[in-house]
Amino acid sequence: MPRTLFLATAASLLLASAAPAAAPQFETPANYAFLIDLSSGATLYAKNADARMPPASMAKMMTTEVAFELIDKGQLQLNKMCTVRPETWQKWHGPAAGSTMFLSPNEQVSVENLLHGIVTLSGNDASVVLAECIAGTEQAFTDQMNALAKRIGLTNSHFGTSNGWPDEGRTYVTARDLATLARASIERHPKLYMTFYPRTSFTWGKTLGSGQDITQANRNPILGKVLGADGLKTGHTEEAGYGFTGSADQNGRRLIEVLAGLPSWNARVQESTRLIQWGFGSWQAKPLFQQGAKVGSARVQLGSSGEVPLVAPRNLAVTVPAGLSTGSIQTRIRYNGPLVAPIAKGQEVAQLVVTTGDTPPQIVPLVAGEDVGRAGFFGRIWLGLKSLFGMA
Numbered sequence: 001m002p003r004t005l006f007l008a009t010a011a012s013l014l015l016a017s018a019a020p021a022a023a024p025q026f027e028t029p030a031n032y033a034f035l036i037d038l039s040s041g042a043t044l045y046a047k048n049a050d051a052r053m054p055p056a057s058m059a060k061m062m063t064t065e066v067a068f069e070l071i072d073k074g075q076l077q078l079n080k081m082c083t084v085r086p087e088t089w090q091k092w093h094g095p096a097a098g099s100t101m102f103l104s105p106n107e108q109v110s111v112e113n114l115l116h117g118i119v120t121l122s123g124n125d126a127s128v129v130l131a132e133c134i135a136g137t138e139q140a141f142t143d144q145m146n147a148l149a150k151r152i153g154l155t156n157s158h159f160g161t162s163n164g165w166p167d168e169g170r171t172y173v174t175a176r177d178l179a180t181l182a183r184a185s186i187e188r189h190p191k192l193y194m195t196f197y198p199r200t201s202f203t204w205g206k207t208l209g210s211g212q213d214i215t216q217a218n219r220n221p222i223l224g225k226v227l228g229a230d231g232l233k234t235g236h237t238e239e240a241g242y243g244f245t246g247s248a249d250q251n252g253r254r255l256i257e258v259l260a261g262l263p264s265w266n267a268r269v270q271e272s273t274r275l276i277q278w279g280f281g282s283w284q285a286k287p288l289f290q291q292g293a294k295v296g297s298a299r300v301q302l303g304s305s306g307e308v309p310l311v312a313p314r315n316l317a318v319t320v321p322a323g324l325s326t327g328s329i330q331t332r333i334r335y336n337g338p339l340v341a342p343i344a345k346g347q348e349v350a351q352l353v354v355t356t357g358d359t360p361p362q363i364v365p366l367v368a369g370e371d372v373g374r375a376g377f378f379g380r381i382w383l384g385l386k387s388l389f390g391m392a
Contacts, residue, residue: 026045026275032048037253042318042360063131064115065152067115068185072188084108085129089104099122099124101205102206102214103125109126109129113204152184155177158170166240182231185197202215231245240260241261244272246272283321298310301339304341304375309370310333318354321359329354331352331353332352334351341374348365351365
């Protein structure tokens with residue numbers, strides 16, 4: 001029967017003595033908060049991270065992710081033109097309709113410009129027009145949103161609208177899921193992410209009377225304030241309070257933060273800046289293994305080889321308190337074993353569990369370094385005899 005095996009790695013890293021590494025402390029008035037370091041996968045801060053909450057306009061990240069997925073698959077073109085249905089315009093214009101791109105009835109707008117209207121301007125009208133353009137109806141589009149949410153790892157979220165407008169609780173997310181969604185956009189669609197999310201302003205629509213162009217600034221509170229900030233999305237309703245999902249990259253180290261339930265615009269600016277700067281300043285990433293480096297090996301059952309090398313699928317790092325001069329980094333390999341052949345090179349088959357003092361364990365994937373085929377008939381007989389007589 002398979003069992004979880006833990007193996008001490010030969011490459012355990014000692015920084016100095018075995019004194020514990022104390023985790024830096026942080027407090028925020030936000031009702032929900034989450035901060036993750038993508039360089040290591042370490043959670044740096046969590047407050048009610050798995051509690052359901054209304055996303056407000058942060059739900060538009062999911063609308064954008066559906067579009068990004070279709071574009072990168074070649075199923076949606078940026079130059080595709082979408083028509084603003086008069087009924088949609090009627091519902092989503094005016095002060096009562098919230099943030100707007102200032103679309104006009106029967107206007108033809110490209111997918112590219114609608115995405116700018118969603119990401120930069122947080123247009124409720126743009127979100128619904130894009131949803132109807134892609135799926136026919138907003139309801140059909142939310143089905144796509146929920147299906148994709150499951151595929152990319154959102155475990156406790158549901159979308160009932162394309163723009164996050166209050167819908168009696170049918171739409172809900174968690175802070176952890178929003179971070180997972182942000183990570184998906186950054187890692188799965190890097191070119192589209194950098195095309196749309198860092199933009200500081202966008203011009204669309206005309207003012208009544210004078211007919212002047214309408215330029216609106218991106219509401220992202222850390223864009224231009226935090227070094228390396230390039231995304232993602234704010235949200236606000238009376239029900240949800242003020243929220244923000246943001247990200248910044250400094251010297252190849254990327255953090256994603258989520259804050260929600262704040263009482264004011266200014267509180268959102270202050271807390272989003274303070275949290276991500278604390279993440280960069282109070283923690284540091286230390287490299288563990290380069291991509292492709294052998295970390296250890298795992299036993300294989302019924303395979304052409306009795307073991308398979310375990311390698312790093314990417315550059316692996318651990319996040320530790322900044323300025324750490326004492327303490328230890330301990331690593332263990334964990335897998336459900338022995339593994340059963342066949343095994344494909346690059347297949348995720350194990351995990352590296354990293355511990356540093358009183359900080360939470362950091363878990364990163366390990367993959368097979370080579371193919372291991374299934375043993376042939378006589379090979380299986382020989383393996384059975386070796387097992388029966390305890391032969392190495």
